[in-house]
Amino acid sequence: MSRRIRLGMVGGGNEAFIGAVHRIAARLDDRYELVAGALSSTPERARASGEALGLDPARSYDTFAAMAQREAQLEDGIEAVAIVTPNHVHYPAAQAFLTQGIHVICDKPLTSTLDDAKKLVAAAEKSDALFVLTHNYTGYPMIRQARAMVADGAIGKIRVVQVEYPQDWLTTPLEHEGLKQAEWRTDPERSGAGGCVGDIGTHAYNLAGFVTGLKGECLAADLHTFVEGRRVDDNVHVMLRYKGGARGMLWSSQVAPGNENALRLRVYGETGGLEWAQEDPNYLWHTPHGEPKRLLTRNGAGFTQPSTARIPPGHPEGYLEGFANLYAEAADLIEAKRAGQTPDHxxxxxxxxxxxxxxxxxxxxxxxxxxxxxxx
Amino acid sequence: MSRRIRLGMVGGGNEAFIGAVHRIAARLDDRYELVAGALSSTPERARASGEALGLDPARSYDTFAAMAQREAQLEDGIEAVAIVTPNHVHYPAAQAFLTQGIHVICDKPLTSTLDDAKKLVAAAEKSDALFVLTHNYTGYPMIRQARAMVADGAIGKIRVVQVEYPQDWLTTPLEHEGLKQAEWRTDPERSGAGGCVGDIGTHAYNLAGFVTGLKGECLAADLHTFVEGRRVDDNVHVMLRYKGGARGMLWSSQVAPGNENALRLRVYGETGGLEWAQEDPNYLWHTPHGEPKRLLTRNGAGFTQPSTARIPPGHPEGYLEGFANLYAEAADLIEAKRAGQTPDHxxxxxxxxxxxxxxxxxxxxxxxxxxxxxxx
Amino acid sequence: MSRRIRLGMVGGGNEAFIGAVHRIAARLDDRYELVAGALSSTPERARASGEALGLDPARSYDTFAAMAQREAQLEDGIEAVAIVTPNHVHYPAAQAFLTQGIHVICDKPLTSTLDDAKKLVAAAEKSDALFVLTHNYTGYPMIRQARAMVADGAIGKIRVVQVEYPQDWLTTPLEHEGLKQAEWRTDPERSGAGGCVGDIGTHAYNLAGFVTGLKGECLAADLHTFVEGRRVDDNVHVMLRYKGGARGMLWSSQVAPGNENALRLRVYGETGGLEWAQEDPNYLWHTPHGEPKRLLTRNGAGFTQPSTARIPPGHPEGYLEGFANLYAEAADLIEAKRAGQTPDHxxxxxxxxxxxxxxxxxxxxxxxxxxxxxxx
Amino acid sequence: MSRRIRLGMVGGGNEAFIGAVHRIAARLDDRYELVAGALSSTPERARASGEALGLDPARSYDTFAAMAQREAQLEDGIEAVAIVTPNHVHYPAAQAFLTQGIHVICDKPLTSTLDDAKKLVAAAEKSDALFVLTHNYTGYPMIRQARAMVADGAIGKIRVVQVEYPQDWLTTPLEHEGLKQAEWRTDPERSGAGGCVGDIGTHAYNLAGFVTGLKGECLAADLHTFVEGRRVDDNVHVMLRYKGGARGMLWSSQVAPGNENALRLRVYGETGGLEWAQEDPNYLWHTPHGEPKRLLTRNGAGFTQPSTARIPPGHPEGYLEGFANLYAEAADLIEAKRAGQTPDHxxxxxxxxxxxxxxxxxxxxxxxxxxxxxxx
The missing domain is CATH 4.10.910 (30s ribosomal protein s13; domain 2)
Incomplete structure (x- = not known):
């Protein structure tokens, strides 16, 4: 456990949401050390963000290109890089690091165009370095459990796959109100031709494939834009036919009030079904046909994926965050005391x-x- | 963000559950650096655990006493210590560090005897160092929200407080089957006179007080031991009267099959109620009398405690752990590649x-x- | 199926809630025919209510005494009577009909005083007629299922019984605002010494006994009145010890905002548990220790009480009411047409x-x- | 309330499920009296069923044609008829009664062919009698509430309509194992060209239209038969475009293990959403955009459809059935006593x-x- 992998990051500066998530994820099990970054496309913001994260200024770069080139020459240069930029930067950034033999951990979707995607596949195949895409929902313990159960035949040959990922945050035209997260996600130049379908539809599609092991054969899609003036789709209806005969539906939406991140997967086979919802992720329903439904829990009876689950059953994974809040507040208090202050807490x-x-x-x-x- | 507090740990060696949780919590926001430890009451195990965690061998101590003494003399000695031992060690360990002016972050319950508790209060009051107890459920975002709402009068003067914390893991006599976690928790010498009441009843009691701001006045308790041969209570029924007139019930149990960590708090006042369940912690019901029930979500509409919540609404806090699983597995893969291996993943x-x-x-x-x- | 039992009713006039419920229940399976009534303690209201229900005026009585006497002499007099009055009338009314050999179906609680209860027991034992008390929650299919499972040893010897019945409708002093339902329930002369404990606490206590088969041995109760000026308890906390060693808690309240009729029973034995909630009555959790929880459904796999369940699994029992709404509205439309009207519908x-x-x-x-x- | 409409029934003999449901629905509010029937297509079974229901033998007919003709001539002939046969009989039966001026209450779907449907529309328009179709889900109180809220603009202009009705009972080829319910539903001669789509897809489609007030414009459907040898579809995927611009999906299935009658409707508009599930029918989620979700309950705060709801909030509608179980068992006991028996109960x-x-x-x-x- 003691060696930590030297990690760099592209994107993920001060205002970004997903960069901070990647850093926490890298830190949680103490396997990585963040030592370099090109944290923003704006050099000033990149440097300021590097300083805020305590990076050595010499390793806080203005561009990913400079970072890839120089880190490859350092004896203790980064071994891996996390790419957490808008979609259109994924390909050039990944390419730069793969060329240098630096492992890439990249946010999804892979690229903003199919062309870039194919080029990136070629680059990854040519490079000796690893390429990992963070379809993060595949990392949930009960999703691993579901996948293992399908593979073990727990529900028989799969017939029907219903997957959905509704959100509500783009119900109104936030991209015209200065919200950066909304701006690039609704700009085809940066996000690609797909809006909602690229941002979260891909998560849903990937998850269905991960759990079932099925490959899509063909699809019929009805993309629609409900918010006037929006340049990409904000609601996605798809019918799917999988190789081998299964049929499915996929719904993703960003205009469904009351849905925060309601990713949900239901899979039905010849002898049973499995149901999982991301907003209640520690549970998995198993419905063997002709028997009572069973509720499987992370680390509970029947759970077979212990390597993915850090805490006992019944402690939701937020348990760690609750604990961490106390540590963070204790850190505040310790620092305040050092500064001679005694704040309320x-x-x-x-x-x-x-x-x-x-x-x-x-x-x-x-x-x-x-x-x-x-x-x- | 860049400065990290130097942290030591007492207890939390290889086999322990809660030590690893404390370390993750400390790491999550990158505010601490673990630099010293007395990780087990057995010197050999302490050293082995220190090595596994990558501690400098010179700072991996055989006893907490040695650690307190020497770290206090180092220029870059620990500033804070996390005490995660069985209950009966809390007092002597805390006392040793407080005496040296080192901040203490200590697991609950405070001590195994009321006598020790009073001595520890005195020690904390005499010391200039801080003392923080990890009643970790008070760190959940929706619990902070509930407390703030009660304080703001959202439910009026409180009348009824129903709190419960049932588990099922001691339904059978695991302490006679070699499970270390069960052994010390059912040994009055190490856990104190209370079994279930000390281990989880205190969490329930503390949580009720934290949210409501009420102090207990008197209680009538019916502790019972259902498993034959067990030396402490395993089921706790309590009726409570709070100062100011509220009444309450507390149930905790370790012999209630189907309950993993089903901590649940319900508070009813003159004008409304609040309901929260730890196993579904990202949600809080607010029931204003005479209006439809409302479901508040972490970081959702009406949430006022952003400092405690790292991710957007609808992403359960397990989102971070799912993400971290990918990073951990990528680390495995990177290390495997370094070793010339290409494992399945x-x-x-x-x-x-x-x-x-x-x-x-x-x-x-x-x-x-x-x-x-x-x-x- | 074709013979219908001739039924009378005491109480249940126009304004009453529970009388209409009894009549629907009697009609649902077409086993009864309502032919006589003493529907109110006020003669005028009694007659008006009888007329509204289409009773033969000669069999719409001013008093239950007159009704008992005369119906017993008719050749086609009532065979059974439903008593749905306030509690203090239960004893004298039941006594009058039992004496005449007329079967009694009586609302709960049995009487308003322990004295009356004992006298009624004596009267029932002396009479050849049947006496049935409508602890209606014992009629739910999943409650029958739970009872049968306990009896079959599905959860082993019972240890812990948690039962609760919170409501919120008396959060404010409705009895001073002219609500008849609230008036008699908070008047010790009519409801007895117990308020909340008599009205709904008895339901909870009865249900726990029905499912578990356990008899109470002793109890410690903390009754409290939160609403100023109220003459009976409105919150009930009880610790119970059952014969044979089980322990339990009972909470009932009428001042818990957000709780409509949240009757809930949880029973834990040496090898498993059962959990049921009246507000979601078609489901029963079975939690065998060391296995995943199972959700049993009315008429679903594993259900063994078909005689109590009229419709297929997945159709909540409200299915019949939804259907009946269409029939009722069609009746309105048919009658309107008869009257030459064509209303919207x-x-x-x-x-x-x-x-x-x-x-x-x-x-x-x-x-x-x-x-x-x-x-x- | 006192006048009861004279009702006849076509179909609904001893083995049928839905006939008994119609009779209960008709009886629940005491608005109808069943006085005639042609209860089966087999004369013997028709007569036996009539006897079991206590019909006057002279009014228990061998055919619906005979019944329509004769009842129309009786002074106290039926005023309305309930048609509860397999689908292909709906048209000829309805036609026979409409011609005689007798009101028709008919099960859904209207007919087994589009041709018959058009002829039935013509017949209904020509007749002076009423025609009511029992899309029974439109009778649920919270569905009426949802419809009223949409009409009042509570969620703004509708954008997305997600409706689904999965079942699991045809996961295996029950129609080849002698189950009558499965036989006619999978026989195109009797059920029409649609299998699952006709049996339950129409319910889902009708419900979406009832609540939203939207008319379908066009659709793309992927019907599939998963069970080998089945002659009609058993899984239905549809994308819908409604007039006015809303988009929707419809999924119905009879091969989705774990789903009993999981009809569920979700509607999202410009300013909010509504969500309802038939298996938990007493609740309706209202999700105004940017505010906490609210849970509306039947007869609870904010409910505006009291005429459809017989009992107080928190009593699920199964409350009446639980009550009725006691009455039915009391009837058993009374009859047993009459016969000199004293059975257990x-x-x-x-x-x-x-x-x-x-x-x-x-x-x-x-x-x-x-x-x-x-x-x-």
């Missing part, structure tokens, strides 16, 4: 601890007296 | 990326042809 | 039917042309 | 009532003694 204190032990003591005392009332 | 590849772009392309082509079937 | 028409067949036809046409778009 | 008795009053009494006694333990 919500952390449990030694008095809270005393109250807890008093509670235990009172319970034991009361119970020993046949549940008499005792003071706390 | 489940990571999305450039071919998956191509398939995704082909999917987008096919959707756009089909849609442009009025949803005609097109090949993938 | 929401019933599906022959045009809707045509649209449906056109939909089928279009689906078939489109599918035969490889899912080409076709007009509807 | 599960009905609450006077002893249960005494136990309940003892419970209340014990609670009051304990509470008055500060929650001391008291014996039951």
């Amino acid at each position: 919500l952390l449990p204190t030694v008095q809270d601890g005393l109250a807890g032990v008093q509670f235990i003591d009172a319970c034991v005392r009361s119970s020993r007296r046949n549940a008499a009332w005792v003071d706390l | 489940l990571l999305p590849t450039v071919q998956d990326g191509l398939a995704g772009v082909q999917f987008i392309d096919a959707c756009v082509r089909s849609s442009r042809r009025n949803a005609a079937w097109v090949d993938l | 929401l019933l599906p028409t022959v045009q809707d039917g045509l649209a449906g067949v056109q939909f089928i036809d279009a689906c078939v046409r489109s599918s035969r042309r490889n899912a080409a778009w076709v007009d509807l | 599960l009905l609450p008795t006077v002893q249960d009532g005494l136990a309940g009053v003892q419970f209340i009494d014990a609670c009051v006694r304990s509470s008055r003694r500060n929650a001391a333990w008291v014996d039951l």
Whole structure:
């Protein structure tokens, strides 16, 4: 566990959402060390972001090209790079690092055009370096469980695949109100010809394939733009036929009020079904035909993918984040104390601890007296 | 963000569950650096665990006493220590570090006896260092939200507080089957007079107080041991009266089959209620009397605690762990490649990326042809 | 099926809620015919209610005493009577009919005082007639299923029984605002010494006993009145010890905002658990220890109580009411037509039917042309 | 309320499911009296079924034609007829009664062919009698609520309509195993060209139109038969375009294990959404964009359709069936007593009532003694 892989990052500067997610993900198991970055397409912002992350200024680059070239020459240069830019930068950036033999971990979708995608495949095949795409939903423990169950024949030959990924955040024309996340995602130059279909439809399609092992054969798609003036689709209806005979539907939308990130997969085979929802990800329904439904839980009875699951069943994975909040606030408090300040805080204190032990003591005392009332 | 606090750890060696959780929590926001440890009560195991974590051998101690003494003398000695041992060690360990002016982050319950708890309060008050207790459920975003809403009067003066924390893992006498986690928790010498009440009842009690701001006044408790031969309680029934007139019930159990970590809090006031369940932690029900129930979500509409929530609404907090699984597996693959191996893996590849772009392309082509079937 | 039992009713006049429910229940399976009534304690209201229900005026009585006496002498007098009055009338009314050998179907709780209850037991034992108490929750199919499973040993010897029945309708002092339902329920003269505990706490207690087969041994209760000026309890906290060693808690409340009729039972034994909620009554969780949870459904796989379940699984029992709404509205329309009127309505028409067949036809046409778009 | 409409029935003999449902629905509100029938296409079975239902033998007909003709001549002949046969009989039967001026209440789909449907429309238009189609899901209270909210503009102009109705009962070839329900539904001669699409797809399509008020414009459908040897479709994928610009998807299936009758409708407009599921029918989600989701309940706050809802909020509509089970079992017991038998039963008795009053009494006694333990 002790060696950490030297990691660089392209994109992911101050304002970006997904860059911070990649950094947390890299840090969670302590397997990576972020040592270099070209964190923004604007050099000034790139440098400011590097400083905020504590990068060595000499390794905070203005462009990914400069970074790829120089890091390849350093003895302790980066071994891998995370590419977290808008879609149209994926290909040139990945290409630059693959050429230098640096492993690439790249956000999805692969590229903004099919042409770029094919070129990137060629580049990856030519390079000795690894290429990993972060279709992150494939990393959920219950998705691994579902995939393993399908492969083991738990539901028989697959017939029907229903997958959907509705959101609501683009119900109104946010791209005209200065929201950067909305701007590039609705700009065909940066996101590609697909809007909603590229941003989240690909996640849904990938997930269905990952779990079922099926390849798509053909499809009929009805893309539509509901918000006036929007330049890409914001609602996606697709009928799918898979190789081998399965049929499916895919719905993704960014204009469905009340849906935050409601990715949901349902797969039905000749002898049973599986159902999973990303918003409640620690659970997987297994519905063997003719028997009661069963609810599988991460690390619970019947779970076979322990390597993907860090904590016991019943602790949702947010457990770690809740814990981390206390550590982060304790860090704030420690730093404040160092600076001679004593801010208000919500952390449990030694008095809270005393109250807890008093509670235990009172319970034991009361119970020993046949549940008499005792003071706390 | 760039400075990291130097952290030590007492307990949390190889076999322990909660030590790894504390380390992940400390790492998640990159605010701490683990640099020293006394990771087990057995010196050999302590050293082996230190090595596994990549600690400098000179700072991997046999005892917490040695660690406290020496680290206090180092120029770059630890600033804070996480204590994650069985309960009976909390007091002596905390005391050792507080005396040296080192901040303490300590697992709950505070101590195994009321006497120790009072001594620890005195030690904390005498020391200049901070003392933080990890009642980790208080760190969940929706719990912070609930507390803020109660304080803002969203449900009026509180009348009824129902809190429960059932588990099922001690339904059978696991402590006689060699499970270390079960052994110390059911040993009054190490856990204190309370079994279930100390281990999880305190979490429930603390959470109720954290959200409501109420102090307990008196209680009537019916502790019971259902599993034959068990030395501490495994089921806890308590009726509570709070200062100011509210009434409550608390149930915790470790023998309730089907309950993993089903901590659940329901609070009812004169004008409304709040309901939260740890196993579905990203949601909070608000039930204003005479209006439809409302479901609040982390980072969704009406959420006021952004500092505690790292990702957008609808991404359960397990999102980060799913992402981290990909990074961890990519690290495995990178290391394997370094070693000249090419293991099987489940990571999305450039071919998956191509398939995704082909999917987008096919959707756009089909849609442009009025949803005609097109090949993938 | 063809013979219908001649039924009378005491109470249940125009304003009453539960009388109408009893009449629907009696009619649902076409086993009863309502032929007589003493429908209100006020003679005028009694007669008006009888007329509204289409009773023969000669058999619409001013008092239950008159009704009992006369009906017993008629050749085709009532065979059974439903008593649906406030609690304090249960005993004298039941006594009057039992004495005459008329079967009694009586609402719960049995009486308003323990004294009356004992006298009623004596009267029932002396009479040759049957006495049935409508603890109606015992009639739910999944409750019958749960009882049968407990009896069959599906969860082993029972350890813990958690039952609760919170409501919110008395969060404010409705009894001072002229609501009749609230008035008599909060008047100790009519409801008895218990308020919430008598009205719904008894349902919870009865249900726990029905499913588990356990008898209570002793209890410790904390009844409380939160709403100022209320004369009976509105929140009930009870710890229970059952004969044979099981322990339990019971919570009932009428001041818990957001709870409509949230009766819920959870039972845990040595080898598994069962969980049921009245607001989602067609489902029963079975949690065998060490296996995934299973969701049993009414008439679904594993269900063994078909005599209690009229419709297929997946049709909630509200299915019948939805159907009945169409029949009721069709009756309105038929009567309106008879009166020469043509009111607006929401019933599906022959045009809707045509649209449906056109939909089928279009689906078939489109599918035969490889899912080409076709007009509807 | 006192006048009851004279009703006849075509189909619905002993083995049929839906006939019994229609009879219960007709009886629930006491608005109809069943007085005539042609209950089966087999004369013997028709007569046996009539006897079982207690029909006057003179009004239990061998054919619907005879029934239509004779009833029309009786002074107290039927005013309305319920047609609950397989689909191919709907047209000739309806036609026969409409011609005689008898109101028709007919099961869906309207007919088995488009041709018949058009002829039936003509017949209905020519007749003075009413024609009502039992698309029964339109009768659910929360569906009426949803329709009213859409009409009131609660979610703005509609954009996306997702409707689905999956079942699992035809996952295996039951029609070859002698199940009558499966036989006629998979026989194109009796059910029409559509299998799943006619049986339940029409329900889904009708429901979407009922709630949204939208008319379909065109559709692209992919019908498929998964079970070998089946003569009609058993899975239905449809993309829909509605007049006015909304888009939709419809999925119905009879081969989706784990789905009983999982009819579900989701509608999204410019300012909000509505979501309803038939298996949990007493609830309706309203998701105004940019605000927390709200859960509306039948007869709860904000509900505006009281005429469709017989019981208070929180009592699922199955409440009436649970109640009716007690009445039915009491009827059994009364009849058994008449016959001199004393069978076992599960009905609450006077002893249960005494136990309940003892419970209340014990609670009051304990509470008055500060929650001391008291014996039951």
